Amino acid sequence: MSARGLLIAAPRSGSGKTTITLGLQRALVQRGLTVRGLKCGPDYIDPAFHAAATGAPSANLDSYAMPDGLLGRITQDAIEAADLVIAEGSMGLFDAVPGPEGHTGASADIAALTGWPVLLVIDVSGQAQSAAAVALGCRVYDPRIRVAGVILNKVASARHERLARQGMERIGMPVLGALPREASLILPERHLGLVQAGETADLHARLDALAEAVAAAVDLDAVIAAAGETRLPPAHDTPPLPAPGRRIAIARDAAFSFVYPHVEAGWRAAGAELVPFSPLQDEAPPEHCDACWLPGGYPELHAATIAAAARFLGGLRSFAETRPVHGECGGYMVLGRSLTDADGVSHGMAGLLSVETSFAKRKMNLGYRRAVLQADGPLGLAGATLTGHEFHYASIVAQGEDPPFAMVGDPHGSAPAPAGSRRGLVTGSFFHAIATAPSA
Structure with a gap:
């Protein structure tokens, strides 16, 4: 067919x-x-x-x-x-x-x-x-x-x-x-x-x-x-992004759902197993996994529930002591110290990164990004380049003391700027990675 x-x-x-x-x-x-x-x-x-x-x-x-x-x-x-x-x-x-x-x-x-x-x-x-x-x-x-x-x-x-x-x-x-x-x-x-x-x-x-x-x-x-005949470009089987582990605990519920289908398919094709868990159901990352991925989504709509999910937050902190954890956009917000909701109420998050974010102070951030990793991590070695996208309304109210996850630029010629955070085995950024790119 x-x-x-x-x-x-x-x-x-x-x-x-x-x-x-x-x-x-x-x-x-x-x-x-x-x-x-x-x-x-x-x-x-x-x-x-x-x-x-x-x-x-x-x-x-x-x-x-x-x-x-x-x-x-x-x-x-x-x-x-x-x-x-x-x-x-x-x-x-x-x-x-x-x-x-x-x-x-x-x-x-x-x-x-x-x-x-x-x-x-x-x-x-x-x-x-x-x-x-x-x-x-x-x-x-x-x-x-x-x-x-x-x-x-x-x-x-x-x-x-x-x-x-x-x-x-x-x-x-x-x-x-x-x-x-x-x-x-x-x-x-x-x-x-x-x-x-x-x-x-x-x-x-x-x-x-x-x-x-x-x-x-x-x-x-x-x-x-x-409808017309398909002119098929040459295909390759290289995963779009490196798999962060062989068995990846991936948050999946109404607060964490923004995962590109091609990324999951690429990880599976590379032999990785994806194990879903629900922070909103107060589930911790499964212990038998060797990496944890917190996707983007709508944690700002569920901040109180996440802040009260003691089993999830405690399990995530324990997991991060020995295995890599990465958060994209909403996942990055949950890895930080606090998340302020639309009503201006601040909720304590995992505290694995020092960033503090707010959905009360809204500013749309939208566009393609090109990120150069600043240290070895679950998405590649230092110096590796990723292409991706950013789309969020939340603001960073305090970046904290963590070094940046990547230097990020855009297609319009803006000078690359530090973005995201890293501490120990934990990394995060508002940047959603789509694929590995050749180095500039």
């Missing part, structure tokens, strides 16, 4: 591509197809929704942070297990950061790399024929890609749809569907994006409703026909 593929993208964020992607995925599964989802860019949340919609694993494809060999491996794994890949873009189709051709983080890079045609979702609210000018611009802006058609979203009336279609006819752009504005089809959100799939009430009923709406408004046969 070698699947054809299609990239669902949009001219800008907020156009409705996630809900339409999920509706398409679910509707095509209900037709009897084996569908796999993929997500462009460094997004933790959408792949879990893809997995729920399709009943199959999803993963990320990131042209900035991933080398071609890793992109090839993830793509190959998807097409070998499906009839059709419905991938979802991020932000606007061409939104990117400075980088070499094809490695800018743009969704268009993934369309060009895989050969998948683009199906544009265009929010036509507040416009009609003018939407065709936007679609035309997307079609000609990047000669590497092909726009196969559009889906009109947030259509106000039959007349509105007719006028928008007239504009598309003028430029010869196929319209594969038109969805009316319908608030009940919007998935719930919070400060880092959608509420996670595992926390969304009646998720499968919502997905079925999306599928019903999309099937009624979109020509599914035309969507299937628009």
